[in-house]
Amino acid sequence: MAFLDGAAGLAQYADRRVADPAVRALRAKVVVEEDASVPIESAIVTLRLADGSSVTEHVRNGRGTPGRPMSEDELDGKVRELAAFGAPFVDAPALIAAIRGIEQASDAGRIVGLAVPASH
Numbered sequence: 326m327a328f329l330d331g332a333a334g335l336a337q338y339a340d341r342r343v344a345d346p347a348v349r350a351l352r353a354k355v356v357v358e359e360d361a362s363v364p365i366e367s368a369i370v371t372l373r374l375a376d377g378s379s380v381t382e383h384v385r386n387g388r389g390t391p392g393r394p395m396s397e398d399e400l401d402g403k404v405r406e407l408a409a410f411g412a413p414f415v416d417a418p419a420l421i422a423a424i425r426g427i428e429q430a431s432d433a434g435r436i437v438g439l440a441v442p443a444s445h
Contacts, residue, residue, distance in 0.1 A: 335410040366390035414442045 326337035386392030408415040
């Protein structure tokens with residue numbers, strides 16, 4: 326998905342995106358090989374080009390792993406993306422602020438309340 330969209334977020338996993346002919350065509354060219362010697366937080370990607378050459382990239386620590394933790398801005402962005410995709414009723418800025426202030430909160434239940442739909 327990163328090759329086609331420049332991203333690999335939730336939108337790229339939506340059924341309509343996965344079923345897109347361009348995605349299906351690229352997916353048909355991909356071979357995944359598991360290598361037990363490569364740690365789970367790592368990945369090695371090799372592209373074999375039409376001219377016979379290849380390009381390899383080794384990511385030792387994927388984004389969000391202990392070796393490459395997400396920044397506060399990245400975490401906030403992920404909360405906003407998750408809310409927009411699957412819980413549009415969530416006030417993401419309020420939830421983020423509440424989580425950031427959890428140590429001073431007298432009632433952690435308020436945070437849970439920010440993540441569920443309001444009763445009518």
